[in-house]
Amino acid sequence: MTYEHGLVIGKFHPPHAGHSHLIDTAARSCVRVTVTVAASSVESVPLALRTAWLREAHPQPHVEIVPVVDDAEVDDDSDAVRSAHVAAFRAGLALRSGLGVAVPPVDAVFSSEPYGAELARRFSAAHVPVDPPRERFPVSGTAIRDDPAGHWRWLAPPVRAYLARRVVVAGAGSSGTTTLARALAAHYTGRGGVWEATRWVPEYGRTYAEEKLAAARRDAADPGLGPGDLTWESAEFTLIAERHLAVEDAAARSGSPLLVCDTDALAAALWHERRLDAPAPEIEHLHEGTAHHLWIVTSPEGVPFAPDGRHDGEPDRTRAADRLRAELERRGLPHVQVTGPHEDRLAAAVAATDALLAERPPFAAPLTPGAG
Structure with a gap:
């Protein structure tokens, strides 16, 4: 049966595969x-952010994602409270009308929740239940908020990128950062399961410097040019940071709950x-806009210096x-320094990363209890 206007209501905190199934079912059944x-x-x-995630996941032209702030109290037995929630939903629809968008009456409400039938009644619409027992997608917002890693398979790429814990391995040049970063990612990949998709993001600055040197040698027809002969401009450092973060985000979208x-x-x-010999405010802005959760600083002590001019x-x-x-200390950012032989550094990095992953998931409790 085809309905003229279907309605899907949810918190999507966060969105998951069950939500997508619900929306896609409505999209197949409604104009x-x-x-x-x-x-x-x-x-x-x-x-x-939730709105943006859903718009990315559901770009169908006849599906519109409408954000609504609903701060009504939680009381499933109160008719007044239920009416307050419905008033918020109607306000979202009315806003579209106020912007000149023709909004036909809702004639079907699609839901997997127990409140679906009552919500449909209040809209004088048909109720279309969609997998209420959640047999096809055994997941809920509550379950994800309690244990994101345990329900990782049900999350869309942008939600994964938001929830992935990002561990930075950093240090002075030639202090073993790349060796440790590779080994740390390999350790978690070896755990199997959801961790098998753990990604390692290489230093983009190294790639950029190598390409810059190759171009300089070509342009000067001088294969003897070295990294020390290069001249750097401020904008290049900003470009390096931007591209590195873009690679990070792409890796986080397809990886495990951990990104190295x-x-x-x-x-x-x-x-x-x-x-x-100057500050970098544009790069500072990029840093402040990106969520990293732990820094592992590699001590140069005991690591032979390998001169490469860079x-x-x-x-x-x-x-x-x-x-x-x-x-890191001045900014109050969580970090540990690792030293000693590689095996000791890796063990310390794993211990610090395990402690990070054991922390409570980064969700505040919603007003509405239960699956969302």
Whole structure:
């Protein structure tokens, strides 16, 4: 049967495969579908972000995602409270009408929740239950909020990117950061299951520097040019940070609940500081807009210096490592320093990462209890 206007209501805190199945079912059955994202102001995932996630997952032209703030109290036995929730939903529909969008009356409400039938009654619409026992997609928002890693398979790529814990391995040049980052990712990949998809993001600055040197040698017809002969501009460091973060985000969308990053925007800002003797406000802005959760700082002590013309000289490695650690401390960012042989460094990095992964998931409790 085809309905003229189907309605889907949810918190989508966060969206998951069951929600997508619900919306897709409505989309196949209706000329037009309105998906109302009803979020309370106390919830931790921003309403705008949830709306953006759903719009990415459901780009069908006849499906519209409408954000609504719903701070009505929770009382399933109160008719007044139910009416307050419905009033918020209607306000979302009315807003579209006020913007000049023709909104036909809702004639079907699609839901997997017990309140679906009552909601449909209040809209004078048919109720279309969609897998109420959740046999096809055994997942709920509550389950994900309690244990994101345990329900990772049901999350869309942008939700994974938001929830993945990002661990940065950083340090002075030639202090074993790349070796440790690779090994840390390989350790979690070896755990299997959801962790098998753990990604390692290489340092984009290395790639950029290699390409810059190759271009300089070609342009000067001088294969003897070295990294020390290159001239750097501030905008290049910003570009490096932007591209590194883009690679990070792409890896987080397809990886496990853990992402291992070989350096980050903060390290790029300090690199800018050392090379140009100037602050890097644009890179600072990039750093502040990106969520990293733990920094593992590699001590240069005991790591033989391998000169390549790109890294800090051997006498400067300790100063660079101290500068990074001091900046992390000044900003109050969680970090550990690892030292000693590689096996000890890896063991310390794994212990710190395990402690991070054991922390409570980053969700504030919603106003409405139960599956959302």
